[in-house]
Amino acid sequence: MPNHLVNETSPYLLQHAENPVDWYPWGEEALQKARAEGKPIFLSIGYSACHWCHVMAHESFEDERVAAILNEHFVSVKVDREERPDLDQIYMSAVQALTGSGGWPMSVFLTPDGQPFYGGTYFPSTPRYGMPSFTDVLLAVAEAWQNRRRELLDGSHKLAATIEREMAMPGDVKREGVKREDVKRETLDTAFGNLLRSFDWAHSGWGRAPKFPQPMALEFLLRYHHTTGNAQALQIVTQTLEAMARGGMYDQLGGGFHRYSVDDHWLVPHFEKMLYDNAQLARVYLHAWQVTGNPFYRTVAEEMLDYVAREMTDPAGGFYATQDADSEGEEGKFFLWTPDEIQDVLGDEAGRFTEAYGVTGRGNFEGRNILGLKGSLEEREALADARRRLFEAREQRVRPGRDDKVLTSWNGLMLATFAEAARVLQRDDYREIAERNAEFLLSALRTSGDRLYHTWKACPELAPSEVEGHSRRNGVARVNGYLEDYTHLIEGLVELYQTTFEPRWYLAARELADVMVEHFSALDGGFYDTSDDHETLITRPRDLQDNATPSGNAMAITALLKLAGLANEPRYVELAHASLSHMQPLVVQYPLGFGQWLQALPHALSQPREIAIVGDPDAGDTCALLDVVRDGYYPFQVIALAAPDAAAVPLLQGRGLVDGRAAAYVCTNFACQRPVTDPEALRALLKNG
Numbered sequence: 001m002p003n004h005l006v007n008e009t010s011p012y013l014l015q016h017a018e019n020p021v022d023w024y025p026w027g028e029e030a031l032q033k034a035r036a037e038g039k040p041i042f043l044s045i046g047y048s049a050c051h052w053c054h055v056m057a058h059e060s061f062e063d064e065r066v067a068a069i070l071n072e073h074f075v076s077v078k079v080d081r082e083e084r085p086d087l088d089q090i091y092m093s094a095v096q097a098l099t100g101s102g103g104w105p106m107s108v109f110l111t112p113d114g115q116p117f118y119g120g121t122y123f124p125s126t127p128r129y130g131m132p133s134f135t136d137v138l139l140a141v142a143e144a145w146q147n148r149r150r151e152l153l154d155g156s157h158k159l160a161a162t163i164e165r166e167m168a169m170p171g172d173v174k175r176e177g178v179k180r181e182d183v184k185r186e187t188l189d190t191a192f193g194n195l196l197r198s199f200d201w202a203h204s205g206w207g208r209a210p211k212f213p214q215p216m217a218l219e220f221l222l223r224y225h226h227t228t229g230n231a232q233a234l235q236i237v238t239q240t241l242e243a244m245a246r247g248g249m250y251d252q253l254g255g256g257f258h259r260y261s262v263d264d265h266w267l268v269p270h271f272e273k274m275l276y277d278n279a280q281l282a283r284v285y286l287h288a289w290q291v292t293g294n295p296f297y298r299t300v301a302e303e304m305l306d307y308v309a310r311e312m313t314d315p316a317g318g319f320y321a322t323q324d325a326d327s328e329g330e331e332g333k334f335f336l337w338t339p340d341e342i343q344d345v346l347g348d349e350a351g352r353f354t355e356a357y358g359v360t361g362r363g364n365f366e367g368r369n370i371l372g373l374k375g376s377l378e379e380r381e382a383l384a385d386a387r388r389r390l391f392e393a394r395e396q397r398v399r400p401g402r403d404d405k406v407l408t409s410w411n412g413l414m415l416a417t418f419a420e421a422a423r424v425l426q427r428d429d430y431r432e433i434a435e436r437n438a439e440f441l442l443s444a445l446r447t448s449g450d451r452l453y454h455t456w457k458a459c460p461e462l463a464p465s466e467v468e469g470h471s472r473r474n475g476v477a478r479v480n481g482y483l484e485d486y487t488h489l490i491e492g493l494v495e496l497y498q499t500t501f502e503p504r505w506y507l508a509a510r511e512l513a514d515v516m517v518e519h520f521s522a523l524d525g526g527f528y529d530t531s532d533d534h535e536t537l538i539t540r541p542r543d544l545q546d547n548a549t550p551s552g553n554a555m556a557i558t559a560l561l562k563l564a565g566l567a568n569e570p571r572y573v574e575l576a577h578a579s580l581s582h583m584q585p586l587v588v589q590y591p592l593g594f595g596q597w598l599q600a601l602p603h604a605l606s607q608p609r610e611i612a613i614v615g616d617p618d619a620g621d622t623c624a625l626l627d628v629v630r631d632g633y634y635p636f637q638v639i640a641l642a643a644p645d646a647a648a649v650p651l652l653q654g655r656g657l658v659d660g661r662a663a664a665y666v667c668t669n670f671a672c673q674r675p676v677t678d679p680e681a682l683r684a685l686l687k688n689g
Helices: 028-037 051-061 064-072 087-097 134-147 151-166 185-198 215-228 231-246 275-292 295-311 341-357 375-382 384-394 410-423 430-445 483-500 503-520 550-567 570-591 595-605 620-630 679-688
Strands: 041-046 075-080 106-110 116-120 453-458 470-472 475-480 607-613 637-642 664-667
Touching: 028 041, 028 075, 028 410, 028 503, 041 087, 041 503, 051 064, 051 134, 075 475, 087 106, 087 151, 087 215, 106 134, 106 341, 106 620, 116 134, 116 151, 134 151, 151 384, 185 215, 185 231, 185 570, 185 595, 215 231, 215 595, 215 607, 231 295, 275 295, 295 410, 295 430, 295 475, 375 384, 384 607, 410 430, 410 453, 410 483, 430 483, 430 503, 470 664, 483 503, 483 550, 550 570, 550 595, 550 607, 607 620, 620 664, 620 679
Parallel strands: 041 075, 607 637
Antiparallel strands: 041 106, 106 116, 453 475, 470 475, 607 664
């Protein structure tokens, strides 16, 4: 018999709708039940592509005996971490404070008013791995709640205070009067030195197994190289990008990166694919191609974007969240090969392919083979047709599951990548994908008051009245938008504007930025992750650290610095500098944890350029000027373009043609140099500026 999750839209929650556990979604109904019955809440947080979430579900949540204990002693609440990042952040902080580590599935025990008092991650069905069984944990917590409740309540209050302290902005952040010199260039050099010292020169990347791709740190290093000319910074990037793209973490047949590498040399992945990883990594490869001209980086970027267009795009225009690690109940089965399977597809060419991609009879993963490129890049190019044939054969297999909800924040990241790739690679198909995505997000996930929803899912099988949420574009949008929804979408819209120069994208970004400042600003500096009219939780979350995705605070700074130039808005720069100045100690000490902040710092220090081009967008003289400003890697500039008397963007206002010819105005700090009409004069101005 279905439980209370049956009318949810999250694929992860729906996976548990038939469990014997009497699950509730997070909400007042569950909290009221806990208060009325005096029971603690068991909160389980995970996501649909999480392998160990599936393991715990099969071992425990599908077990009638475990369900009976949960149903008798607890009110059980299931949360999709991707749908409710605020809850995930708060209670992950609690688990980390209690245990020293965290992860998913997350298992937290709460008082009826939501205060955490005990927690962990995966608990096995029987005692193993040095952990008690889940049933033992449940019975021990139930006994403590009955007999030592005051002790648990006292501990929960102290834990909640600890969480609130952790979410405070460091230092006394000044809201006004912050000077440019408060942001120090030495911060960049020290952060680079720390990244250099911890780099794994043997295998590339940072840290031991498991190894994560760190796209934000790689982006910072490209910017640091651009600013300083430091050769080692570029070497770290190129060495890491090639190692990752050669390894099994990269899908050698279908494109796209898996989540992370289980080993330290990029061979064995955790097989789930996340939209946000591919959005950020495709952009790094695109930028690396701009810097180096290496065609391999362009190829990888295009393969990743083609994968997203092919497999992760909803007909309405949104991008799906994740692809599962498992198929047919086995992790990675869809992606693995034996020599015989390759022989059946490729025939005489099989030997050449297996040698180039490290395929052996013994295998490198549970008796089968993860494909990783051992041969040269020339050999990879020569084997393109073989890869195509193997890909077509693989398409006949049972595919991994897919979480087809659309998240505004992650879509903003991918929108920015498609928009920039369209501009840099001159791919009209990418531009069309980006425009369709932006249209979808602004119609399906934005209200008439320029507020955002966080998540959307197509629900053709359900009447709108059967699903909690708001019916929009043949689907249901729900959950009040978070800071990251505004910031990431602003970033995407700004990139799309600079690709198409359609004013509506700039105007939407500016409107969202003003809403963000109004509803998310904190009195002590920076921004909260939830709006001032969001559901009241045990604390108002504020995540300053960048994780697998940029934190809302760091992306807010990034977006405001870009928008400031287009909008002629010094207030945005002041807000950015106020946060950056007080984040510097953390950024220096933990550069891998603050990668998006590191990207924003050199922008703030760079005297960024604002370039206004006035002329007929289709005329040859206008296009010649535009080609100059788009030729190369320029991470610290924004561009606006419009015909005379069509200046919806403030950067363009008051500018005109010069002697009847298209003109370019190069500005820094809201002051512009004399306009130029000759492309070579513009090139010299940019080079010397």
